[in-house]
Amino acid sequence: MKTYRDILKWGDKREFELDEGTKKLIIEKLGYSESDFKQKHLAGDHPIQLKKTSDIDAEILKQFTSIVGEENISTLDSERASHSYGKSYPELLALRLEQIPSPPDAVLYPRTDKEIIEILAICQKNKIAITPYGGNSSVTGGLKTPLGGISLDLTKHINQIIEINETDFTTTVQAGMFGPAFEEYLNNYGSKYSCGHFPQSFEYSTVGGWVAAKSAGQASTGYGKIEHMVLSLKIITPTGVIQTKTYPASAQGWDIAQIFIGSEGSLGIITEITMKIRKYRPDNTDYASFIFKDFASAVTAMRICMQKGIGKPHLFRISDPEETEIAFKTKGFEGSFSDKFLNTIGYKSGSRCLMFVAVEGHKDYTKQVISLIKKVVKKSSAFSLGSKPTKKWLNQRYTSAYMREPLMDLGIMTDTLETAVMWSDLLPLWEAVRKYLKKREKTVVMVHISHVYENGANLYFTFLSPMKKGEEQKEYTAYHKGIIETILSHKGSLSHHHGVGRILAPWMEKELGKESLQLMQAIKNHIDPKGIMNPGNTLGLKP
C-alpha cells in the first residue's frame, strides 16, 4: 500500500539525507541541535485512503477503458492521489497532513493523439473536468483537480521524438517526454544536439510541461525561455485540433502558438512541440566565476555585460550576500585560507557576492565572450575565482530541489519565489522582499539572479524558517501572501517562469488589469466553452 509519504517525495536518492554543510547551517542559523535531525515532522506515513471515492459514471468509465485499454486507466486511490498534487510547498504540506480533498476520479494514460481526441469528446459531452499531467513538478497548484474529473497523464506513452531535422536545427517532440530522455536522445543523434533548456525541475519535468508553464532553463540567458524556443505546436482542444505552422518567423496576424505557451492546461492539451535545437559541444563551453565586494556592483557589472554588445553568456548568475555566505558555509569554504585572504583584500563576508558564468558555442566565441566579460567586471572590482566554482555549481545544479523534503521532515518551512524585474527596479525589490522575509525570526533568505536579459533579470528567492507546529498551513499562507504583495508593489512580475496555476491566480486581475484578464477569459470561453480544461481558477480563469 502506498503512503502519503510515497507520493510527496520524488523518490530520488538525493532526498534521503542532508549533507553536513546544510546540517551545519540549520544548527547555526535556525537553532537546531544534532538530536533534532532524527525527527520526521508530519511524516505522512499512513497508507493513502481517499475520503472521496471516484464518482465517475460506470458507463463513461467503460467508454474510456475501451479507448485506452484496461492497463492505461486507473481509479486506484494511490494513482488518483498522486495525480491530485504537484510539488509546491503548500501541496506537500497538505499531503503530510494527509489532506486530499478532491482527487481526480480516474487517471488515464492515452497512447495516441487520436485517443486524446476521443477522450476529450467524451469529457466535452459529459462536462467532465480534464487535467493534462506531465512530470508532476508544478509549484503553482496547477495539477490540482478541484472539480475532480480525469487526470490525463502523457508521460507513459506520448513521450517520443517524432523528428529531428539537422538542416533546420529543429526537433518535433511529444509533450510527455521527460527532460533527461529528450536531452540524451539529442546528445547522441547525428551530429549531436542539445535542447538548451534546463529548468531546475529538468530531471522530473516534460517538454509539454515546459511549454504549458512557460518555463525558463538555466541556460536561458543565451538560449531564451521556452517561448523563444518553440516554433510550432499541436494542441488538442475541446473545439478542435490546432496545429500551427513551422516558420522561422512570420507576420500573418498575431502569433496563435504564443496563446498556448503559458496556458497551463486551461485551453487544451499540447501534444507535439516543434522547437529549436542547438549543437551539443560541451568541450567548447568556457566558464568563469567572480566575487564582488557587494551586490550592487555585481548587478551593475551583469547589466553592462548584457547591454554592451559583446555576445551573450548562457548561464549568468549572481548570488546575493546571504546566499554567497551560505554557499561558502555549506561547501566548507568558510574559515579557509582563501576565505581569510578574500576578507583581507576587501571581499568581506556578509557583503561579497558570487557570480557564475558559462558560455556555449564555437570555441573562439566562448573564449572571447568570457574575456570581454572579465574586462567589464574588473571595472566593478570583481576578483576572478577561475572556472572551478561555476563547474562545481553546474555539477549539482538540480540537487537543491531534493533538499526540500528532508528539510520539511525537520519541520522547516521552505519555499522559492521568482519574479522578473527591470534593472532600475531590481535593487529596491530585492531589499524590500528581503526585509519582509526577515521580519520572521530565524529565517534564512537566499537570493540569486538567474535568467538575465538586456532590460532586466529574474530574481529568485529561497527561504528556510522553522514551522510553528500546528499552524503550518495558516502561517505559510499569510507569509506567502505578504511576499507576493511585496513583489507586486515593487514592480516585479507575478511570475517569471514558475507560472501562475491556482496559487498565484488570486493576483492575476490586479497584475494584468481587468481588460487583459477578460480577454484571456474570452479566449478560454471560445476554446473551452464548457470549462472542462484544467478548471477551478487556473490562471484566475473561470470556472
Place this chain on the structure above:
Amino acid sequence: MKTYRDILKWGDKREFELDEGTKKLIIEKLGYSESDFKQKHLAGDHPIQLKKTSDIDAEILKQFTSIVGEENISTLDSERASHSYGKSYPELLALRLEQIPSPPDAVLYPRTDKEIIEILAICQKNKIAITPYGGNSSVTGGLKTPLGGISLDLTKHINQIIEINETDFTTTVQAGMFGPAFEEYLNNYGSKYSCGHFPQSFEYSTVGGWVAAKSAGQASTGYGKIEHMVLSLKIITPTGVIQTKTYPASAQGWDIAQIFIGSEGSLGIITEITMKIRKYRPDNTDYASFIFKDFASAVTAMRICMQKGIGKPHLFRISDPEETEIAFKTKGFEGSFSDKFLNTIGYKSGSRCLMFVAVEGHKDYTKQVISLIKKVVKKSSAFSLGSKPTKKWLNQRYTSAYMREPLMDLGIMTDTLETAVMWSDLLPLWEAVRKYLKKREKTVVMVHISHVYENGANLYFTFLSPMKKGEEQKEYTAYHKGIIETILSHKGSLSHHHGVGRILAPWMEKELGKESLQLMQAIKNHIDPKGIMNPGNTLGLKP
C-alpha cells in the same frame, strides 16, 4: 488642387528620375528604347474628385470637431483620398486609374490618448468604422477604408518620445512617430542609442505601424523583428484601454501584448510602445561582402553561420544570381576588369551570388564575428570583396522603394513579395517561385535573402515586367494570385514582415487553418463587438 498623382507618389526627390543603370536594365531586359522614357503611363494627373461624398452625420462631425479642434479634422476630398490608400502596387494602380471607391468620410488628427478614447466611444455608439493611420507605407491594403468611417491619423500629434531609460535600455514612444525622427532622437540622447529597427519603409513609416504590421528591419538578424523588441504596449480598444506591463520576460499566462503585435488595426489603436534600445556605435560596426559561385553554396554558408554559435550579424543578406547580375549591371560593374577577373576564376555571371554582412556591437565582438564568418564562408568557396560593397548598399538601402513610381510611369508592373521559410524548404521554394514568375515574358526577377534565423530565412522577391496596356489590374491580380499560391504550396509563410491586410486576407483560412482563424475572430469579437476597428476583411476577419 491636389491630383491623384500627388497622392500616389511619396513626393520624395528620389522618385523623379531613374538612374542610368536602371534605364540600361530596362532597355536590355524589358525591350524599352530611349524614347519610351518620356511616357507617363496612367499618369493620374487629374485633380482629385471623389464620387462618394462624406456621408458622416453633421451632429457627429460636430462632436468630433469639439474633441480634436477644427484644425484637426478634415472632410476635404484630397485628405480623404490620401487616407484611403497605402502603397501597394494594386492600390497605386487604382489611383493611377483614378479609382477611389470608398474613401473615409473624415480624417481626424487626435492630440491625446484621451481624445482617442472619446472618438472611439462615439464610433462605438454610432457604429462608425475607424482605421488607425501612420506612415501610409502599407503594402497590403491595410489602410483601405471599404466601409468608410474615419481615418485616425496619429502622425500629426501622437508622435513624441515619452521616456528613455538608460539603465533599462528602453524607450517609451508614441505610435505616430516616424522612423527617422525616432532614430535621430535616440542617436543624440544621453550616451547615444539606436532603435535597431530599419524596415525598407523606414523613412515613411511609424513605430506604431511597425508594431501593428509585425515589421522586420534590415538589422533584424541581430536585433530581431519588432515582436522581439517590444516590451509593452498601450492599446485603446472599443472595450477599454489595455496597458501591458513592462518586464524583461514573464510567465503569467499567455502574452497579451503579442496579440496586438500584428493586429493591423483590427483590435484597437496602439498609442504607446515601450521597446528595447541599443547602444549607437556606428564606428564599431564591421562589414564584409563575399561572392559565391552559386546560390546553394551561399545559402549553405549562411545557414551554417547562423547555427554555429559564433555570434550573430545584424545585416545578413544574399542576392540570388539574377539580382547579383542586375546589381552589377546597374552599378556599372559589368564588363569591368574585376568582373572579368571574377568570371575567369570561376565566379560566373548568371550563377554567382553576392552576400552582404554587417555586425554591430563592441568592437572586439564585431571584428571576431566577421572573422568567424569569413572562416565559414571560405569553406563554401566564397571570394571576399572587402567591406565596400556592403557599405555602398547600406548607403542607398531605402532607395529602391522610390523607383517603383517612375517604373510605373513607364508602364512597368513591379511588386515585391516576401515569405519566411525553413532552411530545408528554401531552395525548392526559390526555384518554384522564380519558375512561376518567369512564365511571363520579359520579366526580371530579383530575389534576396534578408532577415535570417537559426532555423530559416526570409526570401524576398522583386519583379519587373511590362504591363499589358488596358489590362493592368486584371493581369496583376491573376499573376499575384499565382505567386502566393506557389509560395504556400512550397511551405513558405503567407508573410514574414509585410503583414496580411486585405490583399492577403483571402488566404488566411487556408494558411492558418479554420480553428486558428476562428480563434482570431473570437478575440476580435470580444474586443471589438461592433466590428468598427479597421473593418472589411483585415486579416481575413469579419466584418
